[in-house]
Amino acid sequence: MRLKTVEVHNFRQYKDFKIEFTKPKESDCDLHVIVGKMGVGKTNFIEALNWTLYGKGLFSNISKEDDPNILNNNCLKKNPNHTVYGRLVFDYNEKETLMVIRGVKYTVKDTTAYSLSENELNVTIGSLPISSGIDANKKIQEVLPEDLREHFFFDGEGLDNYFKNTQGEKTRKTIQRMAQIDKMEQFSRLLNDVYNRYFKKTKASEKNALKKKELENELDKIASKLESLKSEREILLEQKDRTKKDLTEVQERLDQMKDYENYREKIQLLQEQIQSKLQQKEDKLQEKFHMLVSDGTLIFAWASIDFAFRQNSTFSKSYDFLPQEEIRKALESNKCPICQKELDEEHIKLFGELLNAGETYIMSQERYQELMYNIVNFKYREESINIELGKIEKELRDLEEQMGKYQELIRNQDINLFDTLHEERDTLQKALETQSENIGITAENIKNLEQRHKEIEEQIRQLICNDIESKKNLLKADFVKQLSEIINNTVEQRKAQIRKEIERYTMDYLDRLMWKKELIKKVELDEDFTLRVYDESGRIILDRLSGGERSILTLSFAMALHKAVGVNIPIVIDRPLTNISGSSYKEMLEVLSNISKERQIIITLTDREYMDDTVPLLNQKAASINIIDLDQESNVYLKNVK
Amino acid sequence: MESTTLLLRLNENRNRQLDEIVDAAKRLGNITKAQFYFLAGAYGYYLNEAEDISSKSIDVTRVEFLSRPEYKNAKIIIDCIYRAKESESKDRNDKYKLFERYANAGVDELYKMYEKSSKDIEEFIECLELELKEALSVIDLQDYEDDNDKEGEIDNEQYDE
Numbered sequence: 001m002r003l004k005t006v007e008v009h010n011f012r013q014y015k016d017f018k019i020e021f022t023k024p025k026e027s028d029c030d031l032h033v034i035v036g037k038m039g040v041g042k043t044n045f046i047e048a049l050n051w052t053l054y055g056k057g058l059f060s061n062i063s064k065e066d067d068p069n070i071l072n073n074n075c076l077k078k079n080p081n082h083t084v085y086g087r088l089v090f091d092y093n094e095k096e097t098l099m100v101i102r103g104v105k106y107t108v109k110d111t112t113a114y115s116l117s118e119n120e121l122n123v124t125i126g127s128l129p130i131s132s133g134i135d136a137n138k139k140i141q142e143v144l145p146e147d148l149r150e151h152f153f154f155d156g157e158g159l160d161n162y163f164k165n166t167q168g169e170k171t172r173k174t175i176q177r178m179a180q181i182d183k184m185e186q187f188s189r190l191l192n193d194v195y196n197r198y199f200k201k202t203k204a205s206e207k208n209a210l211k212k213k214e215l216e217n218e219l220d221k222i223a224s225k226l227e228s229l230k231s232e233r234e235i236l237l238e239q240k241d242r243t244k245k246d247l248t249e250v251q252e253r254l255d256q257m258k259d260y261e262n263y264r265e266k267i268q269l270l271q272e273q274i275q276s277k278l279q280q281k282e283d284k285l286q287e288k289f290h291m292l293v294s295d296g297t298l299i300f301a302w303a304s305i306d307f308a309f310r311q312n313s314t315f316s317k318s319y320d321f322l323p324q325e326e327i328r329k330a331l332e333s334n335k336c337p338i339c340q341k342e343l344d345e346e347h348i349k350l351f352g353e354l355l356n357a358g359e360t361y362i363m364s365q366e367r368y369q370e371l372m373y374n375i376v377n378f379k380y381r382e383e384s385i386n387i388e389l390g391k392i393e394k395e396l397r398d399l400e401e402q403m404g405k406y407q408e409l410i411r412n413q414d415i416n417l418f419d420t421l422h423e424e425r426d427t428l429q430k431a432l433e434t435q436s437e438n439i440g441i442t443a444e445n446i447k448n449l450e451q452r453h454k455e456i457e458e459q460i461r462q463l464i465c466n467d468i469e470s471k472k473n474l475l476k477a478d479f480v481k482q483l484s485e486i487i488n489n490t491v492e493q494r495k496a497q498i499r500k501e502i503e504r505y506t507m508d509y510l511d512r513l514m515w516k517k518e519l520i521k522k523v524e525l526d527e528d529f530t531l532r533v534y535d536e537s538g539r540i541i542l543d544r545l546s547g548g549e550r551s552i553l554t555l556s557f558a559m560a561l562h563k564a565v566g567v568n569i570p571i572v573i574d575r576p577l578t579n580i581s582g583s584s585y586k587e588m589l590e591v592l593s594n595i596s597k598e599r600q601i602i603i604t605l606t607d608r609e610y611m612d613d614t615v616p617l618l619n620q621k622a623a624s625i626n627i628i629d630l631d632q633e634s635n636v637y638l639k640n641v642k
Numbered sequence: 643m644e645s646t647t648l649l650l651r652l653n654e655n656r657n658r659q660l661d662e663i664v665d666a667a668k669r670l671g672n673i674t675k676a677q678f679y680f681l682a683g684a685y686g687y688y689l690n691e692a693e694d695i696s697s698k699s700i701d702v703t704r705v706e707f708l709s710r711p712e713y714k715n716a717k718i719i720i721d722c723i724y725r726a727k728e729s730e731s732k733d734r735n736d737k738y739k740l741f742e743r744y745a746n747a748g749v750d751e752l753y754k755m756y757e758k759s760s761k762d763i764e765e766f767i768e769c770l771e772l773e774l775k776e777a778l779s780v781i782d783l784q785d786y787e788d789d790n791d792k793e794g795e796i797d798n799e800q801y802d803e
Contacts, residue, residue: 285767286671292770293673293681294715299777300684301719304726306781311725363722369786371718376786379778382771 002600005089010072013041015635031596036628042604052086066115096126156578162554172529178565191484198477202470208463240435247428270403295378309363505560547579570600593621648705657700659753676703680716686748693746
């Protein structure tokens with residue numbers, strides 16, 4: 001089935017709007033694109049489709065068909081009476097079309113709309129108006145079931161977090177209803193009633209009549225108890241499903257906050273590294289300062305050292321610090337003050353010069369050189385320390401920059417929230433355990449009661465008379481019971497079969513659509529109808545998929561679901577590129593065009609998404625591109641059509 | 643009885659200035675006040691600034707300490723400065739008094755440098771380093787640097803091998 005024509009009047013921005021989704025004969029793709037700026041009314045177009053089909057919105061708060069808020073704003077200023085009208089034409093089968101028309105009348109008083117409670121809904125197949133009102137609604141539910149609409153109307157966000165909203169119990173109920181399993185179960189319950197009726201018609205002998213009556217009463221009580229336990233189990237399953245969903249959300253938030261933990265650890269590590277670098281810097285500064293003070297004394301006074309040395313540069317040997325008195329005595333005694341040998345001529349001359357130089361300091365060449373090397377060394381050491389300090393400073397700047405980034409990342413995080421979420425997770429985990437336990441206990445109780453039911457039935461059978469009428473009734477009851485059991489088995493088999501089919505179809509679609517083929521190795525739909533996605537190493541990876549990958553999984557699963565329950569309806573997606581990075585736009589559009597080869601796809605895009613990268617591809621692949629805009633009165637009109 | 647111990651002194655206010663610098667420098671390890679004193683003396687000599695010791699003077703260090711190995715260079719420069727300036731010194735035959743006059747002026751100059759550095763010891767180090775580079779630039783080190791480079795080259799060759 002494909003949507004052919006949409007006509008909308010007076011619905012929000014859509015005053016008088018008509019659009020055709022024609023599939024050109026030469027094209028095998030049935031992809032239709034509606035492009036509009038933000039706020040033009042792309043989502044309201046999808047809301048108009050939902051309102052026409054179900055009398056309510058999907059993404060907004062249109063909760064009833066005559067909601068006054070759906071009336072076009074310009075209508076509020078003009079004549080009193082207006083009709084909001086939607087008309088959808090589908091290609092129903094190869095020959096016939098299916099047309100859905102919904103109209104609601106309003107009157108306007110003081111710019112406020114009031115419903116006149118004159119609503120109409122008509123469904124026509126071919127040229128025959130087959131139904132209106134409740135019957136029309138039934139027909140719509142049959143061909144475009146409302147239960148399934150979350151699986152064929154998507155918004156961009158929905159594509160990404162579809163599995164959060166539709167997991168488990170909700171999916172199970174949808175499948176049950178769509179695959180007519182609920183009807184089979186209903187039929188099985190009916191057969192059970194019939195069985196009970198026949199069974200009760202059997203008679204016991206007079207002396208056993210009372211006993212039979214008592215046992216039958218007990219049976220009734222057990223049946224009623226079983227009914228209530230089964231409802232209880234349903235409620236518990238729903239609760240468990242909700243808890244699982246809440247737990248997933250809390251876990252996801254905690255996973256996000258894991259980054260916070262990592263950031264904190266990194267900051268701590270960086271702080272330690274910074275502290276160590278600061279210490280290194282301090283040590284180097286200390287070394288440098290000591291050197292500046294110590295060698296600086298020498299450098300500042302160098303002129304005097306140089307002067308002293310030049311004054312006595314003739315003294316090639318070191319005789320500094322030799323006391324004048326000792327020199328005088330040596331000259332007088334003609335003996336060396338150190339080795340006591342007789343002075344030679346050279347020494348006599350030298351000592352004479354030393355004595356003549358007076359009491360002032362004499363710098364030897366050796367000492368002068370030593371001091372000079374001190375200064376040269378200072379120069380080299382200073383350079384080397386400065387290089388090392390520069391290196392440390394740079395490392396410090398890098399570390400501080402890194403720390404700044406992490407501090408910025410955790411600035412908006414709330415430590416209290418982290419603790420609260422931990423507590424919440426523990427509580428939910430406990431609740432989940434308790435709920436599972438309670439479900440187990442309820443299941444056990446049901447089993448025991450069923451067993452007891454069987455036993456009492458057996459006891460009653462022993463009491464039944466051997467007359468013809470009773471025999472007949474017993475035969476009828478047994479036949480109905482067998483029938484009921486066959487149906488129950490069929491239901492269970494069908495459920496398992498549907499699960500397997502959905503798994504298989506999902507994998508088929510994924511193989512065809514996913515651009516990273518090796519990413520998902522297996523999908524599994526468990527008994528609770530929760531989808532698990534595994535990679536090659538058997539790890540569950542649903543939460544690790546990117547926005548684009550999750551969107552493809554969603555579409556694959558939705559189409560598998562449609563196929564398994566036997567419906568073929570168009571898929572409408574509001575802004576499928578919303579949660580996808582720009583680099584994957586093309587891949588996503590390719591995927592959609594591929595899907596459209598077997599299923600009509602209608603998507604909306606913003607003008608920004610319909611740009612250089614995507615236009616050539618869409619021109620090639622899309623069956624139609626419809627650009628919408630607002631006129632002067634803020635009504636939507638079709639600006640351009642490919 | 644007059645003390646026989648020879649002392650090196652500073653005027654009271656200069657002593658206070660020096661104490662402030664020494665306190666600030668404590669963060670970077672233990673550099674003694676005496677070390678700063680000798681640096682100040684050398685700096686005063688470098689700038690050719692001297693200031694007489696007033697009646698209110700404070701003892702900073704003892705001359706006898708100059709015999710310690712860590713003050714070996716200080717002892718040399720006291721002698722050399724005296725040797726260089728003895729002709730114009732009014733304290734003939736008293737090299738220590740001459741040095742005290744330079745130290746007094748030197749402390750004041752160092753304190754000015756400290757104030758210019760907003761009393762931040764790291765900035766003070768940088769200013770002192772700049773002054774030293776200036777002083778170093780007029781010393782002819784070429785012959786000695788060449789020797790050092792040669793040694794370095796030899797070391798590198800050995801390292802390469």
